[in-house]
Amino acid sequence: MSDSTELTLTKARQSGFWSLIRSTPISLFGALVLINIIYPTLDNFMFMIFYMLTFGSNMVFKIIAKCIYTFLDTDYIPFIGQGTRPSGAHSCSSFISSPLMHATSFGMPSGHSQLAWFFAVYACLNIIYNYKCNYQNHFNIEWTKNKLILSCILLILLATIISYSRVNIEGCHTTGQVVVGGLIGIVIALIAFCIKTMLFNLT
Numbered sequence: 636m637s638d639s640t641e642l643t644l645t646k647a648r649q650s651g652f653w654s655l656i657r658s659t660p661i662s663l664f665g666a667l668v669l670i671n672i673i674y675p676t677l678d679n680f681m682f683m684i685f686y687m688l689t690f691g692s693n694m695v696f697k698i699i700a701k702c703i704y705t706f707l708d709t710d711y712i713p714f715i716g717q718g719t720r721p722s723g724a725h726s727c728s729s730f731i732s733s734p735l736m737h738a739t740s741f742g743m744p745s746g747h748s749q750l751a752w753f754f755a756v757y758a759c760l761n762i763i764y765n766y767k768c769n770y771q772n773h774f775n776i777e778w779t780k781n782k783l784i785l786s787c788i789l790l791i792l793l794a795t796i797i798s799y800s801r802v803n804i805e806g807c808h809t810t811g812q813v814v815v816g817g818l819i820g821i822v823i824a825l826i827a828f829c830i831k832t833m834l835f836n837l838t
Contacts, residue, residue, distance in 0.1 A: 716811025752820035
């Protein structure tokens with residue numbers, strides 16, 4: 636493994652746009668905290684709690700994945716892909732470290748992708764739910780079909796850009812790690828939304 640002094644950042648990784656995309660695990664959480672401070676509702680609180688659980692669960696999934704790859708004595712599983720991060724992966728957290736440091740955590744699954752797809756899918760389900768129930772939200776947004784479609788497209792686009800960046804801009808994950816992370820995020824979002832609607836129906 637190369638010494639950290641030999642590591643360099645590409646121009647793309649230094650750009651403001653991709654730096655913003657890299658910081659989304661923290662910035663999205665910050666947005667949820669701010670929303671809960673301004674509009675402290677049970678709905679918003681549950682969104683934040685589910686997001687935090689998704690964040691924490693990625694560490695668990697990484698441990699499980701590493702155990703599976705180690706047990707099989709391989710770094711490649713068909714249809715899933717490589718377990719460890721790509722060669723030379725460094726500075727893979729939400730912010731660039733100084734000095735630059737090699738990534739030490741397991742690559743499978745991608746945490747950024749898992750969080751991004753959880754956030755996008757859960758938010759879309761909330762929007763659709765509010766639209767169908769004609770729910771008057773605290774943002775005074777009257778959900779129309781066009782607004783619903785546009786909002787969901789933008790959320791899915793954000794998750795796609797985040798996933799793309801982890802492979803092609805940051806070089807911190809393989810395509811398989813991003814896909815698996817995204818699928819886990821989607822499944823968690825579906826389960827979380829089902830829990831939320833069941834609790835809301837009981838109240």
